[in-house]
Amino acid sequence: MKRNFALVVVLVLFVGLAVMTIAQAAPPKDPLGCVAIKKGQPIHIAYWMVVAGPDASLGIDTRRGIELAMADKGGKLLGYPIKLSGQDTACNAEGGQAAATKIASDPTVVAAVGSNCSSEARPGAPILWKAGISTVSPSNTAPYLTDPKRGKEYDGYLRTAHNDKIQGAVAAQFAIKKMGVKTAATIHDGSVYAEQLQAVFAEEFKKLGGTITAQEAVAPTDTDMRPVLTKIATGKPQFIYYPIFIAAAGHITRQAKEVAGLEKTYLMSADGSFSPDFYKAAGETAIGMFHSSPDFSAFAGGYKDFLAKHQKKYGEKPIAPFHAHGYDAAMMIFNAIEKTAVKDGDILYICRQKLRDALYATKGMKGLTGTITCNQYGDCADPRIAVYQQTADNIKKLVNPEVPFWKPY
Amino acid sequence: MLQRIRERLNPTDIVMWSIGGILLIMICWGSVATLVKGVYSTHHWIDFIIFGLAQGSVYALIAMGYTMVYGVLRMINFAHSEVFMSGPYTAYYFAAYFYRSGLLESHPVISMVLVFIISMATSTLIAYLLELIAYRPLRGAPRLVPLITAIGASFFLQYVFKGLYGSGFQAYPVVKALEGHLMVGPIRILKFQILVIVAAAILMVALYQFTQRTRLGKALRSVSEDKEASALMGIDVDRMISMTFMIGGAAAGAAGVLYAIMFKQVHFFMGFIPGIKAFTAAVLGGIGNIPGAMLGGIFLGLVESVGPSLFLDGLGIVAPYQLKDAIAFSLLVLVLIFRPTGILGERLAVKKA
Numbered sequence: 001m002k003r004n005f006a007l008v009v010v011l012v013l014f015v016g017l018a019v020m021t022i023a024q025a026a027p028p029k030d031p032l033g034c035v036a037i038k039k040g041q042p043i044h045i046a047y048w049m050v051v052a053g054p055d056a057s058l059g060i061d062t063r064r065g066i067e068l069a070m071a072d073k074g075g076k077l078l079g080y081p082i083k084l085s086g087q088d089t090a091c092n093a094e095g096g097q098a099a100a101t102k103i104a105s106d107p108t109v110v111a112a113v114g115s116n117c118s119s120e121a122r123p124g125a126p127i128l129w130k131a132g133i134s135t136v137s138p139s140n141t142a143p144y145l146t147d148p149k150r151g152k153e154y155d156g157y158l159r160t161a162h163n164d165k166i167q168g169a170v171a172a173q174f175a176i177k178k179m180g181v182k183t184a185a186t187i188h189d190g191s192v193y194a195e196q197l198q199a200v201f202a203e204e205f206k207k208l209g210g211t212i213t214a215q216e217a218v219a220p221t222d223t224d225m226r227p228v229l230t231k232i233a234t235g236k237p238q239f240i241y242y243p244i245f246i247a248a249a250g251h252i253t254r255q256a257k258e259v260a261g262l263e264k265t266y267l268m269s270a271d272g273s274f275s276p277d278f279y280k281a282a283g284e285t286a287i288g289m290f291h292s293s294p295d296f297s298a299f300a301g302g303y304k305d306f307l308a309k310h311q312k313k314y315g316e317k318p319i320a321p322f323h324a325h326g327y328d329a330a331m332m333i334f335n336a337i338e339k340t341a342v343k344d345g346d347i348l349y350i351c352r353q354k355l356r357d358a359l360y361a362t363k364g365m366k367g368l369t370g371t372i373t374c375n376q377y378g379d380c381a382d383p384r385i386a387v388y389q390q391t392a393d394n395i396k397k398l399v400n401p402e403v404p405f406w407k408p409y
Numbered sequence: 410m411l412q413r414i415r416e417r418l419n420p421t422d423i424v425m426w427s428i429g430g431i432l433l434i435m436i437c438w439g440s441v442a443t444l445v446k447g448v449y450s451t452h453h454w455i456d457f458i459i460f461g462l463a464q465g466s467v468y469a470l471i472a473m474g475y476t477m478v479y480g481v482l483r484m485i486n487f488a489h490s491e492v493f494m495s496g497p498y499t500a501y502y503f504a505a506y507f508y509r510s511g512l513l514e515s516h517p518v519i520s521m522v523l524v525f526i527i528s529m530a531t532s533t534l535i536a537y538l539l540e541l542i543a544y545r546p547l548r549g550a551p552r553l554v555p556l557i558t559a560i561g562a563s564f565f566l567q568y569v570f571k572g573l574y575g576s577g578f579q580a581y582p583v584v585k586a587l588e589g590h591l592m593v594g595p596i597r598i599l600k601f602q603i604l605v606i607v608a609a610a611i612l613m614v615a616l617y618q619f620t621q622r623t624r625l626g627k628a629l630r631s632v633s634e635d636k637e638a639s640a641l642m643g644i645d646v647d648r649m650i651s652m653t654f655m656i657g658g659a660a661a662g663a664a665g666v667l668y669a670i671m672f673k674q675v676h677f678f679m680g681f682i683p684g685i686k687a688f689t690a691a692v693l694g695g696i697g698n699i700p701g702a703m704l705g706g707i708f709l710g711l712v713e714s715v716g717p718s719l720f721l722d723g724l725g726i727v728a729p730y731q732l733k734d735a736i737a738f739s740l741l742v743l744v745l746i747f748r749p750t751g752i753l754g755e756r757l758a759v760k761k762a
Contacts, residue, residue, distance in 0.1 A: 052576040054676060190731060217728035221682050223672040226460040227714040228730035231722075234448050247578065247674060254673060258590070258599055260456065280580045281674055 065326025096120025168200025250281025442723025465710020466609030474657025490684020536658025695754020
């Protein structure tokens with residue numbers, strides 16, 4: 001018993017000593033704590049994106065954006081190598097939650113880039129922020145995520161992607177002003193992204209004098225869309241807007257042509273399925289349909305260089321619309337780290353609250369997608385949304401069309 | 410008299426019957442309201458029914474595998490959905506090759522038959538190996554053990570195919586001969602739907618005749634009645650069990666190609682949802698019963714297609730097709746409340762249950 005007591009005393013002394021030495025070496029104070037990086041250790045950035053499954057093109061595309069941003073920095077920040085690790089998010093809430101939990105449990109992660117689908121960010125971003133990790137999303141577009149009412153748990157969340165309040169409105173204006181339609185139906189898949197985007201579309205469409213004949217919904221795993229399309233056909237819409245993801249959008253595009261009464265209806269989807277993988281899924285039935293997406297021709301001058309580097313490194317053109325947003329998101333984080341990191345001897349300190357504040361303070365940054373300025377709710381994009389039409393040529397070659405069909409500006 | 414009724418009623422039954430009653434009333438009320446509203450014409454209903462039949466025949470073919478294995482081994486082969494996936498996913502590469510070489514265009518029948526054969530062969534082989542490796546060593550084990558193995562085998566197969574063919578999806582080439590629609594009298598029917606429904610019907614009838622009329626089928630049925638007695642009568646029980654798996658696999662492989670013709674996309678996870686639905690269909694029809702599985706599959710397909718419009722539209726529910734799975738599974742509950750053994754399920758002997 002006595003010996004045990006002595007042991008405990010010695011242990012306590014040791015621990016006390018150790019704590020004191022650490023305390024001496026940790027000068028920067030931050031309410032959320034700092035990450036200390038020793039010489040030779042990397043600055044760890046995590047991504048959480050869809051890199052497997054039917055929507056993998058979305059995540060691989062944005063990850064390539066980060067990788068090219070890292071390459072442009074020479075793989076180093078302030079003399080420390082950058083390390084990128086990642087988690088797959090599966091484009092659903094469960095996947096986002098699992099990925100965020102894994103990243104949050106790693107104390108070396110300084111900041112994160114992600115997620116891709118808005119459904120992932122809704123549960124994921126609060127988990128990361130609880131661990132003090134700020135995350136910049138390159139492709140979440142649902143309005144809720146940067147809404148003034150979103151709540152404090154989203155304080156560490158920003159995005160370089162556009163807000164769908166803009167994308168939905170552009171789609172509605174396109175339908176009414178350019179195509180001259182009076183009636184439209186929408187389909188969503190229950191995801192935060194699709195549900196909110198079609199709601200914005202419907203609202204704007206009605207405001208411009210159109211009639212919404214149906215607002216239907218399917219499950220993202222559904223394959224037989226013919227019944228729901230038949231139901232929609234009873235309302236005789238001239239236009240169907242289904243801003244959903246690749247697999248289900250592919251089924252709808254193929255099957256819409258087979259349903260009586262929809263042969264001549266205009267079809268339109270959004271950036272979530274603007275990808276060569278979608279052309280594979282929909283095949284020739286996608287010819288003539290429309291997609292809203294960021295306007296690549298309005299991107300900054302550096303975008304041409306970026307495309308050249310992309311071609312050189314990956315041997316193909318970008319496979320989804322958000323590579324440049326991924327690049328900008330990574331650059332935002334790199335800039336904020338360079339601004340806030342404190343060097344103490346050989347140790348680099350990156351403090352979480354300061355990093356978050358620096359990210360939110362991003363102003364007038366010249367990014368690929370335009371001039372990036374964050375508002376107090378984390379909306380940083382300089383959104384220019386255009387509408388693209390699919391042609392037989394680009395479907396056959398499995399590449400995204402390059403020239404917008406219509407622009408609102 | 411009253412005394413007897415009181416004795417027979419127990420609280421669980423009352424709760425179950427009232428749930429069933431409420432569901433039934435909702436269904437009737439919704440249907441009447443929809444029909445009174447008259448948004449849908451007869452043509453629409455016929456379209457819904459044809460879509461449902463096509464989807465249902467695929468469910469029915471997959472359900473055969475579940476029900477036959479259950480009939481013989483009293484176990485749910487959860488890896489059956491992967492048997493279903495393996496066939497069309499493998500056959501895709503041949504279909505794509507036929508498309509590139511132009512064979513699909515010039516000889517659509519020959520190439521489609523080849524695709525069917527390849528898919529069925531692959532699924533049969535996978536089902537055979539599955540039984541040999543995963544289930545046979547556990548023949549005498551308690552019933553839960555092969556169930557867990559089945560789940561493990563399911564994951565294993567999924568990830569093997571993910572590793573083999575990648576995690577993305579592949580799109581089946583379009584068969585020109587199956588494009589477009591035909592008019593059968595006033596009814597408009599898509600060409601591939603005819604193929605799907607007819608092919609599934611032929612396969613199911615052939616299978617049923619096989620089990621009823623041939624010696625092998627008789628042996629199969631006797632094994633499912635009583636394994637020991639069959640063994641005493643000189644039937645090789647292990648061989649019969651292998652056979653059951655292989656027949657189920659072949660049906661699943663054929664169903665897979667039909668599915669691919671209807672929906673075009675194949676990927677390593679494609680078996681999961683149809684597998685669950687087919688299992689539901691098998692239970693709905695009375696598991697262990699082959700005509701029951703067919704009926705259950707068709708019924709489920711029809712409910713999924715017609716149900717949301719018929720039952721929910723009249724109740725003023727927004728976006729009813731989001732709830733099609735909820736409807737399908739509520740109907741499963743409903744059927745099981747009133748007929749616990751499924752639509753065609755017979756009462757199991759104490760020994761079998």
